Amino acid sequence: xxxxxxxxxxxxxxxGSLRLSCAASGFTFDDYTIGWFRQAPxxxxxxxxxxxxxxxxxxxxxxxxxxxxxxxxxxxxxNTVYLIINRLKPEDTATHxxxxxxxxxxxxxxxxxxxxxxxxxxxxxxxxx
Numbered sequence: 001x002x003x004x005x006x007x008x009x010x011x012x013x014x015x016g017s018l019r020l021s022c023a024a025s026g027f028t029f030d031d032y033t034i035g036w037f038r039q040a041p042x043x044x045x046x047x048x049x050x051x052x053x054x055x056x057x058x059x060x061x062x063x064x065x066x067x068x069x070x071x072x073x074x075x076x077x078x079n080t081v082y083l084i085i086n087r088l089k090p091e092d093t094a095t096h097x098x099x100x101x102x103x104x105x106x107x108x109x110x111x112x113x114x115x116x117x118x119x120x121x122x123x124x125x126x127x128x129x
Contacts, residue, residue, distance in 0.1 A: 047111030
């Protein structure tokens with residue numbers, strides 16, 4: 001059974017950094033596509049980043065709104081994908097989720113939630129001004 005567990009959220013001041021973790025089990029992790037999403041109160045869930053494997057090389061995709069501040073990375077030895085968020089802003093306050101799609105992507109990865117079927121439980125990020 002494919003399972004994902006997100007962790008690492010917390011309360012931080014604007015300008016700080018966080019490293020979110022997505023621990024995975026039940027599938028061949030180093031070959032898999034993983035996406036990170038966030039949902040703020042009263043807003044739709046939005047994709048922020050995803051990572052996929054192309055010819056044994058990890059490739060990354062970022063939403064325009066987070067480019068330059070967010071970094072996604074995979075540690076195959078730990079079956080974990082990280083989302084590092086720098087220069088946090090109050091508008092980053094949201095529940096952050098990791099997810100996996102039902103297929104392996106090779107040439108790109110989607111950042112819309114509908115493409116993903118397995119979701120972690122979410123981790124809350126709150127940024128104070």
